[in-house]
């Protein structure tokens with residue numbers, strides 16, 4: 001298999017042939033999903049350009065386009081194609097209990113400016129604990145412009161209602177509509193489709209991956225929502241810095257002008273949901289992710305205490321999770337937690353994940369200010385470019401990115 005793969009890589013590199021497209025943002029192999037800023041792919045120049053040849057062609061040669069699950073379901077299928085069936089999930093424990101729920105953080109108690117209710121140290125502690133022990137929290141009273149959220153809900157729905165041919169028109173080299181990254185004919189497939197595209201900075205956008213005609217207001221809607229998410233990111237990383245006892249401005253700057261991208265997820269209902277997964281278990285190789293569970297159909301589960309814990313949707317809330325980069329920067333104080341999506345029998349689930357990366361100039365490694373009082377570094381440091389390269393090699397080898405960077409300290 002490995003030899004076969006190497007041969008295909010070599011062939012693809014030599015011929016420069018693009019046999020199939022890869023999908024950014026949904027690519028995975030083994031346990032962890034990979035994600036990263038691929039800005040370098042669109043004309044970075046120099047060293048970055050070199051990586052483009054080496055890396056992108058390998059990916060493209062390994063990626064096999066699968067059909068849209070939404071399309072498959074619309075054909076009233078009676079049996080689930082075997083490529084979607086996951087024997088490994090049979091018998092896995094899912095724990096539902098009110099004592100074991102993802103923490104809820106009230107942002108109105110943490111905003112410093114113009115906070116009439118006063119700042120709550122209690123809520124700050126809750127946030128710190130959520131980042132340390134859960135890697136996830138539900139954010140309520142977040143103050144995201146309601147109209148921006150409403151428009152996003154409408155336009156994303158409208159996009160997924162378009163005929164499959166129109167959706168497939170959203171396509172660029174590494175972004176666009178389709179299935180999660182597929183590496184081989186044998187690989188199990190996720191019960192879901194997505195539209196993936198970069199949103200910020202402007203120079204990272206490739207409008208070929210965006211819907212061209214409908215929804216009519218798509219660009220405007222995404223612009224507004226994207227800047228709201230950027231605002232949230234800045235507030236959240238600032239609060240995290242405060243809790244970590246590090247310079248807020250400096251921490252915020254690490255994420256300033258970092259790549260922002262969005263993944264619109266559509267999970268159709270499945271006649272036998274216990275056999276499939278909407279997204280395989282993965283952690284996000286990003287700084288932080290802000291998720292909008294758009295049509296209020298549950299499905300997300302996160303790893304906690306060795307079990308899967310379902311996230312119960314709170315209408316209007318946003319779900320925030322720590323990505324691999326913040327786990328590393330915080331020297332493991334904050335956790336990037338594995339999560340997956342299960343499917344509903346009758347209802348579709350739609351979500352929008354907004355990923356926020358650190359700036360490409362950032363060294364991805366434990367922050368020196370956290371390595372004090374006898375603390376040891378838990379991860380080795382790599383440049384952002386190397387981090388991206390690792391995302392790729394981890395994908396090819398089926399290894400975990402965090403494990404790869406973890407230092408053996410014993």
Ligand SMILES: O=C(O)CCC(=O)C(=O)O
Pocket residue numbers: 263265279284291299300339341350351353
């Ligand atoms: O749809 C969801 O709830 C989760 C999506 C997700 O984990 C992702 O896009 O990385």
Ligand SMILES: [Fe+2]
Pocket residue numbers: 033282283284339353
């Ligand atoms: Fe994710």
